[in-house]
Amino acid sequence: GxxxxxHPSWVxxxxxxxxxxxCRSLDFQATTMFWYRQFPKQSLMLMATSNEGSKxxxxxxxxxxKFLINHASLTLSTLTVTSAHxxxxxxxxxxxxxxxxxxxxxxxx
Amino acid sequence: AQKxxxxxxxxxxxxxxxxxxxxxxxxxxxxxxxxxxKQPPSGELVFLIRRNSFDEQNEISGRYSWNFQxxxxxxxFTITASQVVDSAVYFCALSEASGGxxxxxxxxxxxxxxxP
Numbered sequence: 363g364x365x366x367x368x369h370p371s372w373v374x375x376x377x378x379x380x381x382x383x384x385c386r387s388l389d390f391q392a393t394t395m396f397w398y399r400q401f402p403k404q405s406l407m408l409m410a411t412s413n414e415g416s417k418x419x420x421x422x423x424x425x426x427x428k429f430l431i432n433h434a435s436l437t438l439s440t441l442t443v444t445s446a447h448x449x450x451x452x453x454x455x456x457x458x459x460x461x462x463x464x465x466x467x468x469x470x471x
Numbered sequence: 472a473q474k475x476x477x478x479x480x481x482x483x484x485x486x487x488x489x490x491x492x493x494x495x496x497x498x499x500x501x502x503x504x505x506x507x508x509k510q511p512p513s514g515e516l517v518f519l520i521r522r523n524s525f526d527e528q529n530e531i532s533g534r535y536s537w538n539f540q541x542x543x544x545x546x547x548f549t550i551t552a553s554q555v556v557d558s559a560v561y562f563c564a565l566s567e568a569s570g571g572x573x574x575x576x577x578x579x580x581x582x583x584x585x586x587p
Contacts, residue, residue: 384545393517394573396573396574396575404579405562405577405578405579405580406516406562406575406577407577408574408575409575411574454512457516457518457573458573459516459573460521460573461518462505462515462516462518463515464513464514464515465514465515465516467514
């Protein structure tokens with residue numbers, strides 16, 4: 363069964379709104395989780411490392427004010443896409459240990 | 472910097488054929504991990520294998536086998552007697568081992584199509 367869950371699995375929103383995506387580790391604690399983004403027919407690119415109890419570490423070129431990450435507990439990390447625009451439409455996937463969540467498909471109209 | 476190259480963008484085979492997916496990596500670390508993931512059309516990433524840099528023993532799991540060659544920095548994946556359900560995009564990935572980080576660098580993926 364799945365060891366990492368994500369919610370929602372898909373979301374459609376209007377441009378300018380904010381969207382929150384949750385990533386949960388099931389049956390284990392994760393002090394570190396990772397957020398990736400995948401554009402259609404492309405590979406996964408690491409966006410940021412989510413650290414429980416401290417600030418996230420962002421990869422070069424990823425706007426930390428746009429992609430807010432909160433790792434509130436040892437089993438939950440959230441990614442909030444603020445003021446979303448159509449170019450933010452993508453597949454967002456989180457991971458903990460070697461396992462990936464099922465992904466969240468974001469479409470911004 | 473770490474880099475993973477999957478030179479085969481797309482492969483098409485007929486069912487029951489064997490197929491090998493290539494993966495070449497670059498890293499300056501002496502300790503690292505290599506992975507293979509399967510991504511079916513549904514999008515979820517399915518973990519297939521993790522291998523650390525000190526273990527060059529080849530691995531077999533059912534119809535899947537992996538050949539790790541440190542001398543050529545390759546970690547190739549072979550599917551024996553392929554089936555239609557094997558159709559997916561397969562990603563090879565690399566991570567540092569220091570500090571237990573599971574931050575991965577992915578190759579661009581190989582899309583495998585198995586035709587009946």
